[in-house]
Amino acid sequence: MTDRPLDILIDECVLGLAGDDDIARLEAMAASDPMIAARLDIARQKFAPLDATADDMPLPDDFWVRIDARLDGQSDMDAPVATADRAEVVDLNAVRTQAARWRVSALGGIAAALVMTMVLAWSFMLPQEQAVVAVLLNDRGEAIALVEGMPDNTTRVTLLETQNVPQDKVMQVWTKPEDDGPPVSLGLLDTGRSRTLTIDGLPSPNAQQLYEITSEPEGGSPTNLPTGPILGKGFAKEPLI
Amino acid sequence: MTDHARLIKACAAGDRAALKRLMDAEGGRMLGVATRMLRRSDLAEDAVQDAMVLVWRRAAQYDPDRGSASGWVYTILRNRCLTMLRNEARETPTAPEMIDETLESGVLDTAWDRLDTASDLKRCLEGLDDGTRRAILSSYVLGHSHGEIAGRMKAPLGSVKSWVRRGLSKLRECLS
Incomplete structure:
Protein backbone atom coordinates (compact mmCIF):
# COMPACT_ATOMS: atom_id res chain seq x y z
CA MET A 1 0.00 0.00 0.00
CA THR A 2 3.04 2.25 -0.15
CA ASP A 3 2.01 3.73 -3.49
CA ARG A 4 -1.12 5.26 -2.04
CA PRO A 5 -1.13 8.99 -2.55
CA LEU A 6 -0.29 10.84 0.61
CA ASP A 7 -3.65 12.61 0.81
CA ILE A 8 -5.52 9.31 0.92
CA LEU A 9 -3.11 7.96 3.52
CA ILE A 10 -3.66 11.06 5.67
CA ASP A 11 -7.45 10.92 5.35
CA GLU A 12 -7.64 7.20 6.08
CA CYS A 13 -5.43 7.59 9.15
CA VAL A 14 -7.61 10.43 10.43
CA LEU A 15 -10.84 8.49 9.76
CA GLY A 16 -9.50 5.40 11.52
CA LEU A 17 -9.42 3.21 8.40
CA ALA A 18 -5.64 2.83 8.18
CA GLY A 19 -3.65 0.00 9.70
CA ASP A 20 -1.16 0.44 12.53
CA ASP A 21 1.80 0.37 10.14
CA ASP A 22 0.31 3.11 7.96
CA ILE A 23 -0.36 5.25 11.02
CA ALA A 24 3.22 4.71 12.18
CA ARG A 25 4.58 5.61 8.74
CA LEU A 26 2.54 8.80 8.54
CA GLU A 27 3.40 9.90 12.10
CA ALA A 28 7.08 9.39 11.31
CA MET A 29 6.78 11.48 8.14
CA ALA A 30 4.90 14.20 10.03
CA ALA A 31 7.53 14.24 12.76
CA SER A 32 10.31 14.96 10.28
CA ASP A 33 8.42 17.20 7.86
CA PRO A 34 6.45 20.21 9.09
CA MET A 35 4.60 20.41 5.75
CA ILE A 36 3.20 16.91 6.22
CA ALA A 37 2.45 17.69 9.86
CA ALA A 38 0.47 20.72 8.65
CA ARG A 39 -1.47 18.61 6.15
CA LEU A 40 -2.24 16.03 8.82
CA ASP A 41 -3.49 18.77 11.12
CA ILE A 42 -5.66 20.23 8.34
CA ALA A 43 -7.20 16.79 7.77
CA ARG A 44 -7.86 16.36 11.50
CA GLN A 45 -9.45 19.80 11.68
CA LYS A 46 -11.59 18.86 8.70
CA PHE A 47 -13.32 16.02 10.57
CA ALA A 48 -13.11 17.54 14.07
CA PRO A 49 -16.63 19.06 13.85
CA LEU A 50 -17.89 15.45 14.07
CA ASP A 51 -16.34 15.12 17.55
CA ALA A 52 -18.47 18.06 18.60
CA THR A 53 -21.63 16.14 17.63
CA ALA A 54 -21.07 13.58 20.41
CA ASP A 55 -23.05 13.91 23.65
CA ASP A 56 -21.38 15.92 26.41
CA MET A 57 -21.79 13.23 29.07
CA PRO A 58 -21.49 13.68 32.83
CA LEU A 59 -18.30 12.15 34.21
CA PRO A 60 -18.64 9.78 37.18
CA ASP A 61 -17.83 11.42 40.53
CA ASP A 62 -14.65 9.47 41.13
CA PHE A 63 -13.34 9.99 37.59
CA TRP A 64 -10.56 12.39 38.48
CA VAL A 65 -9.51 10.36 41.52
CA ARG A 66 -9.10 7.31 39.29
CA ILE A 67 -7.03 9.23 36.75
CA ASP A 68 -4.96 10.98 39.41
CA ALA A 69 -4.10 7.64 41.01
CA ARG A 70 -2.59 6.45 37.74
CA LEU A 71 -0.38 9.44 37.03
CA ASP A 72 2.54 8.33 39.20
CA GLY A 73 2.41 4.60 38.74
CA GLN A 74 3.82 3.10 35.60
CA SER A 75 2.48 -0.35 36.32
CA ASP A 76 -1.23 -0.26 35.60
CA MET A 77 -1.09 0.83 32.01
CA ASP A 78 2.35 -0.26 31.05
CA ALA A 79 1.37 -3.80 30.30
CA PRO A 80 -1.50 -2.99 27.92
CA VAL A 81 0.16 0.17 26.72
CA ALA A 82 3.39 -1.58 25.89
CA THR A 83 1.56 -3.72 23.38
CA ALA A 84 -1.57 -1.89 22.36
CA ASP A 85 -0.30 1.63 22.72
CA ARG A 86 2.82 1.12 20.71
CA ALA A 87 0.69 0.32 17.73
CA GLU A 88 -1.72 3.08 18.46
CA VAL A 89 0.44 6.17 18.38
CA VAL A 90 4.03 6.20 17.29
CA ASP A 91 6.86 6.49 19.73
CA LEU A 92 8.18 9.87 18.70
CA ASN A 93 11.40 9.40 20.62
CA ALA A 94 12.67 6.92 18.06
CA VAL A 95 11.70 9.25 15.26
CA ARG A 96 13.34 12.19 17.00
CA THR A 97 16.57 10.23 17.43
CA GLN A 98 16.60 9.53 13.71
CA ALA A 99 15.80 13.15 12.93
CA ALA A 100 18.61 14.28 15.23
CA ARG A 101 21.06 12.04 13.43
CA TRP A 102 19.87 13.44 10.12
CA ARG A 103 20.24 16.95 11.44
CA VAL A 104 23.84 16.38 12.46
CA SER A 105 24.76 15.13 9.00
CA ALA A 106 22.81 17.93 7.37
CA LEU A 107 24.42 20.67 9.47
CA GLY A 108 27.75 20.25 7.74
CA GLY A 109 26.01 20.64 4.42
CA ILE A 110 24.11 23.67 5.60
CA ALA A 111 27.28 25.34 6.86
CA ALA A 112 29.11 24.72 3.59
CA ALA A 113 26.12 25.84 1.58
CA LEU A 114 25.72 29.01 3.60
CA VAL A 115 29.32 29.97 2.89
CA MET A 116 28.62 29.40 -0.77
CA THR A 117 25.47 31.49 -0.46
CA MET A 118 27.50 34.40 0.84
CA VAL A 119 29.93 34.12 -2.03
CA LEU A 120 27.09 33.98 -4.53
CA ALA A 121 25.33 36.93 -2.95
CA TRP A 122 28.44 39.10 -3.08
CA SER A 123 29.45 38.09 -6.57
CA PHE A 124 25.98 38.62 -8.06
CA MET A 125 25.72 42.12 -6.57
CA LEU A 126 21.98 41.81 -6.40
CA PRO A 127 20.01 44.93 -7.19
CA GLN A 128 17.74 44.07 -4.29
CA GLU A 129 19.03 42.58 -1.07
CA GLN A 130 17.51 39.34 0.07
CA ALA A 131 15.42 39.33 3.22
CA VAL A 132 16.20 35.66 3.70
CA VAL A 133 18.23 32.87 2.16
CA ALA A 134 17.48 29.17 2.45
CA VAL A 135 19.48 26.22 1.24
CA LEU A 136 17.23 23.30 0.41
CA LEU A 137 18.64 19.89 1.17
CA ASN A 138 17.46 16.52 -0.03
CA ASP A 139 17.01 13.56 2.29
CA ARG A 140 20.68 12.72 1.93
CA GLY A 141 21.63 16.15 3.22
CA GLU A 142 22.86 17.37 -0.17
CA ALA A 143 22.12 20.97 -1.18
CA ILE A 144 19.80 20.92 -4.22
CA ALA A 145 18.65 24.52 -4.42
CA LEU A 146 19.31 27.99 -3.11
CA VAL A 147 16.25 30.10 -2.34
CA GLU A 148 16.55 33.85 -1.94
CA GLY A 149 13.44 35.60 -0.67
CA MET A 150 13.23 39.34 -1.31
CA PRO A 151 11.24 41.70 0.94
CA ASP A 152 8.63 42.12 -1.83
CA ASN A 153 8.21 38.34 -1.99
CA THR A 154 10.08 37.86 -5.20
CA THR A 155 11.74 34.51 -4.75
CA ARG A 156 14.83 33.54 -6.68
CA VAL A 157 15.32 29.79 -6.88
CA THR A 158 18.73 28.64 -8.05
CA LEU A 159 18.87 24.91 -8.65
CA LEU A 160 22.19 23.37 -7.64
CA GLU A 161 21.59 19.89 -8.99
CA THR A 162 19.66 18.49 -11.94
CA GLN A 163 16.52 16.87 -10.60
CA ASN A 164 15.23 13.70 -12.19
CA VAL A 165 11.60 14.72 -12.34
CA PRO A 166 9.43 12.41 -14.50
CA GLN A 167 8.08 13.76 -17.82
CA ASP A 168 4.56 14.28 -16.53
CA LYS A 169 5.66 15.98 -13.31
CA VAL A 170 6.77 19.46 -12.45
CA MET A 171 8.76 20.98 -9.60
CA GLN A 172 6.66 23.20 -7.33
CA VAL A 173 8.11 25.61 -4.76
CA TRP A 174 6.34 26.03 -1.40
CA THR A 175 6.75 28.03 1.72
CA LYS A 176 5.06 28.34 5.08
CA PRO A 177 4.79 32.05 5.86
CA GLU A 178 3.20 31.26 9.21
CA ASP A 179 4.40 28.47 11.48
CA ASP A 180 0.92 27.18 12.14
CA GLY A 181 -0.57 28.03 8.77
CA PRO A 182 -0.84 25.89 5.63
CA PRO A 183 1.93 25.68 3.00
CA VAL A 184 1.58 28.23 0.20
CA SER A 185 2.70 27.68 -3.39
CA LEU A 186 5.25 30.17 -4.69
CA GLY A 187 5.10 28.78 -8.21
CA LEU A 188 6.30 26.11 -10.60
CA LEU A 189 9.76 25.46 -12.01
CA ASP A 190 8.15 24.15 -15.18
CA THR A 191 11.26 24.41 -17.31
CA GLY A 192 13.18 22.39 -14.76
CA ARG A 193 15.64 25.29 -14.43
CA SER A 194 16.40 28.07 -12.03
CA ARG A 195 14.01 31.01 -12.10
CA THR A 196 12.60 33.93 -10.18
CA LEU A 197 9.06 33.60 -8.89
CA THR A 198 6.75 36.39 -7.85
CA ILE A 199 3.70 36.18 -5.66
CA ASP A 200 1.43 38.83 -4.18
CA GLY A 201 -0.35 38.93 -0.89
CA LEU A 202 2.19 37.27 1.37
CA PRO A 203 3.99 38.91 4.28
CA SER A 204 7.71 39.53 3.77
CA PRO A 205 9.68 36.36 4.32
CA ASN A 206 11.21 35.90 7.75
CA ALA A 207 14.02 33.91 9.31
CA GLN A 208 13.09 30.31 10.11
CA GLN A 209 10.49 30.26 7.35
CA LEU A 210 10.28 26.85 5.72
CA TYR A 211 10.87 26.44 1.97
CA GLU A 212 10.33 23.21 0.09
CA ILE A 213 10.32 21.89 -3.48
CA THR A 214 8.08 18.94 -4.30
CA SER A 215 7.38 16.98 -7.45
CA GLU A 216 3.77 17.54 -8.52
CA PRO A 217 1.49 16.62 -11.45
CA GLU A 218 1.72 18.84 -14.55
CA GLY A 219 0.15 22.21 -13.90
CA GLY A 220 0.93 21.97 -10.20
CA SER A 221 -0.66 20.32 -7.19
CA PRO A 222 -4.39 19.70 -7.77
CA THR A 223 -5.17 20.38 -4.10
CA ASN A 224 -2.99 23.47 -3.82
CA LEU A 225 -1.09 21.73 -1.04
CA PRO A 226 2.07 19.69 -1.55
CA THR A 227 1.17 16.13 -2.51
CA GLY A 228 4.30 14.69 -4.13
CA PRO A 229 7.69 13.54 -2.92
CA ILE A 230 9.91 16.23 -1.39
CA LEU A 231 12.96 17.00 -3.49
CA GLY A 232 14.47 19.36 -0.96
CA LYS A 233 13.60 21.55 1.99
CA GLY A 234 15.24 24.03 4.30
CA PHE A 235 14.67 26.83 6.76
CA ALA A 236 15.45 30.43 5.88
CA LYS A 237 18.15 32.56 7.51
CA GLU A 238 18.72 36.27 7.33
CA PRO A 239 21.99 36.91 5.50
CA LEU A 240 24.64 38.96 7.29
CA ILE A 241 25.17 41.57 4.61
CA MET B 1 -1.13 29.30 22.03
CA THR B 94 -19.41 -10.34 17.63
CA ALA B 95 -22.20 -12.62 16.53
CA PRO B 96 -24.11 -11.09 13.61
CA GLU B 97 -27.31 -10.99 15.62
CA MET B 98 -25.52 -8.88 18.24
CA ILE B 99 -24.95 -6.07 15.79
CA ASP B 100 -27.67 -3.58 16.48
CA GLU B 101 -27.89 -1.82 13.16
CA THR B 102 -30.86 0.25 14.25
CA LEU B 103 -28.84 1.63 17.13
CA GLU B 104 -25.86 2.35 14.89
CA SER B 105 -28.11 4.03 12.40
CA GLY B 106 -29.57 6.19 15.14
CA VAL B 107 -26.11 7.26 16.31
CA LEU B 108 -25.11 8.21 12.76
CA ASP B 109 -28.36 10.10 12.15
CA THR B 110 -27.91 12.06 15.37
CA ALA B 111 -24.32 12.94 14.46
CA TRP B 112 -25.46 14.02 11.00
CA ASP B 113 -28.35 16.11 12.35
CA ARG B 114 -26.15 17.82 14.91
CA LEU B 115 -23.40 18.63 12.43
CA ASP B 116 -23.58 22.38 12.00
CA THR B 117 -25.50 23.03 8.77
CA ALA B 118 -23.38 26.10 8.15
CA SER B 119 -20.17 24.05 8.28
CA ASP B 120 -18.15 23.26 5.17
CA LEU B 121 -17.95 19.62 6.25
CA LYS B 122 -21.73 19.28 6.23
CA ARG B 123 -22.07 21.04 2.86
CA CYS B 124 -19.35 18.89 1.32
CA LEU B 125 -20.64 15.62 2.81
CA GLU B 126 -24.06 16.48 1.38
CA GLY B 127 -22.47 16.42 -2.07
CA LEU B 128 -21.62 12.71 -1.71
CA ASP B 129 -24.00 9.89 -2.47
CA ASP B 130 -25.78 8.38 0.55
CA GLY B 131 -23.74 5.19 0.72
CA THR B 132 -20.37 6.91 0.56
CA ARG B 133 -21.38 9.52 3.12
CA ARG B 134 -22.63 6.80 5.43
CA ALA B 135 -19.38 4.83 5.02
CA ILE B 136 -17.25 7.88 5.87
CA LEU B 137 -19.44 8.78 8.85
CA SER B 138 -19.45 5.25 10.23
CA SER B 139 -15.66 5.04 10.07
CA TYR B 140 -15.16 8.32 11.92
CA VAL B 141 -18.11 8.22 14.31
CA LEU B 142 -18.46 4.49 15.02
CA GLY B 143 -14.87 3.46 14.35
CA HIS B 144 -15.91 0.94 11.72
CA SER B 145 -13.25 -0.69 9.56
CA HIS B 146 -13.59 -1.17 5.80
CA GLY B 147 -14.64 -4.76 6.53
CA GLU B 148 -17.33 -3.74 9.00
CA ILE B 149 -18.70 -1.18 6.57
CA ALA B 150 -18.71 -3.76 3.76
CA GLY B 151 -20.55 -6.25 5.99
CA ARG B 152 -23.28 -3.78 6.85
CA MET B 153 -23.62 -2.45 3.31
CA LYS B 154 -23.53 -6.00 1.95
CA ALA B 155 -20.99 -4.86 -0.62
CA PRO B 156 -17.61 -6.30 -1.63
CA LEU B 157 -14.66 -5.02 0.42
CA GLY B 158 -12.81 -3.72 -2.66
CA SER B 159 -15.80 -1.65 -3.78
CA VAL B 160 -16.21 -0.13 -0.33
CA LYS B 161 -12.53 0.83 -0.27
CA SER B 162 -12.72 2.55 -3.63
CA TRP B 163 -16.03 4.31 -2.81
CA VAL B 164 -14.50 5.68 0.35
CA ARG B 165 -11.37 6.84 -1.46
CA ARG B 166 -13.36 8.51 -4.19
CA GLY B 167 -15.55 10.11 -1.54
CA LEU B 168 -12.50 11.36 0.36
CA SER B 169 -11.05 12.87 -2.83
CA LYS B 170 -14.32 14.68 -3.51
CA LEU B 171 -14.43 15.92 0.07
CA ARG B 172 -10.87 17.19 -0.19
CA GLU B 173 -11.63 19.09 -3.39
CA CYS B 174 -14.81 20.51 -1.92
CA LEU B 175 -13.11 21.61 1.30
CA SER B 176 -9.98 23.09 -0.26
Missing part, protein backbone atom coordinates in the same frame (compact mmCIF):
# COMPACT_ATOMS: atom_id res chain seq x y z
CA THR B 2 -4.69 28.17 22.82
CA ASP B 3 -5.85 27.48 26.35
CA HIS B 4 -5.67 23.76 25.74
CA ALA B 5 -2.11 24.06 24.44
CA ARG B 6 -1.15 25.95 27.60
CA LEU B 7 -2.74 23.24 29.75
CA ILE B 8 -0.80 20.52 27.93
CA LYS B 9 2.40 22.49 28.38
CA ALA B 10 1.64 22.76 32.10
CA CYS B 11 1.05 18.98 32.20
CA ALA B 12 4.51 18.52 30.72
CA ALA B 13 5.86 20.56 33.63
CA GLY B 14 4.11 18.21 36.09
CA ASP B 15 1.07 20.36 36.90
CA ARG B 16 -1.75 17.95 37.77
CA ALA B 17 -4.29 20.74 38.16
CA ALA B 18 -3.79 21.49 34.46
CA LEU B 19 -4.74 17.93 33.53
CA LYS B 20 -7.80 18.19 35.75
CA ARG B 21 -8.81 21.42 34.01
CA LEU B 22 -8.38 19.73 30.66
CA MET B 23 -10.56 16.86 31.89
CA ASP B 24 -13.20 19.31 33.18
CA ALA B 25 -13.22 21.09 29.83
CA GLU B 26 -13.15 18.13 27.45
CA GLY B 27 -13.84 14.96 29.49
CA GLY B 28 -17.62 14.97 28.96
CA ARG B 29 -17.35 15.33 25.20
CA MET B 30 -14.54 12.78 25.13
CA LEU B 31 -16.78 10.32 26.98
CA GLY B 32 -19.47 10.98 24.37
CA VAL B 33 -17.03 10.28 21.52
CA ALA B 34 -15.78 7.11 23.21
CA THR B 35 -19.30 5.87 23.97
CA ARG B 36 -20.32 6.23 20.33
CA MET B 37 -17.39 4.08 19.28
CA LEU B 38 -17.26 1.51 22.09
CA ARG B 39 -20.99 1.45 22.99
CA ARG B 40 -20.33 0.11 26.52
CA SER B 41 -20.07 2.80 29.19
CA ASP B 42 -17.44 0.90 31.21
CA LEU B 43 -15.16 0.57 28.17
CA ALA B 44 -15.77 4.19 27.19
CA GLU B 45 -14.78 5.39 30.66
CA ASP B 46 -11.63 3.26 30.49
CA ALA B 47 -10.77 4.76 27.11
CA VAL B 48 -11.14 8.35 28.32
CA GLN B 49 -9.08 7.62 31.45
CA ASP B 50 -6.39 5.95 29.37
CA ALA B 51 -6.40 8.93 27.03
CA MET B 52 -6.00 11.38 29.92
CA VAL B 53 -3.10 9.37 31.33
CA LEU B 54 -1.51 9.26 27.85
CA VAL B 55 -1.95 13.04 27.49
CA TRP B 56 -0.12 13.40 30.83
CA ARG B 57 2.72 11.09 29.84
CA ARG B 58 3.15 12.47 26.35
CA ALA B 59 2.55 16.13 27.13
CA ALA B 60 6.23 16.93 26.53
CA GLN B 61 5.92 15.54 23.01
CA TYR B 62 3.11 17.91 22.08
CA ASP B 63 4.36 20.63 19.74
CA PRO B 64 1.88 23.48 19.20
CA ASP B 65 3.52 24.23 15.84
CA ARG B 66 2.51 20.81 14.58
CA GLY B 67 -1.20 20.97 15.18
CA SER B 68 -4.04 22.07 17.39
CA ALA B 69 -4.15 20.98 21.01
CA SER B 70 -7.69 19.64 20.97
CA GLY B 71 -6.90 17.77 17.73
CA TRP B 72 -3.96 16.15 19.51
CA VAL B 73 -6.07 15.14 22.52
CA TYR B 74 -8.91 13.73 20.40
CA THR B 75 -6.45 11.86 18.19
CA ILE B 76 -5.04 10.13 21.27
CA LEU B 77 -8.58 9.31 22.42
CA ARG B 78 -9.78 8.07 19.04
CA ASN B 79 -6.69 5.92 18.54
CA ARG B 80 -7.16 4.46 22.01
CA CYS B 81 -10.80 3.64 21.20
CA LEU B 82 -9.84 2.11 17.84
CA THR B 83 -7.20 -0.07 19.51
CA MET B 84 -9.73 -1.23 22.08
CA LEU B 85 -12.32 -1.88 19.35
CA ARG B 86 -9.88 -3.93 17.28
CA ASN B 87 -8.63 -5.87 20.34
CA GLU B 88 -12.17 -6.54 21.47
CA ALA B 89 -13.10 -7.75 18.01
CA ARG B 90 -10.16 -10.15 18.04
CA GLU B 91 -10.96 -11.50 21.48
CA THR B 92 -14.75 -11.73 21.29
CA PRO B 93 -16.10 -12.13 17.79
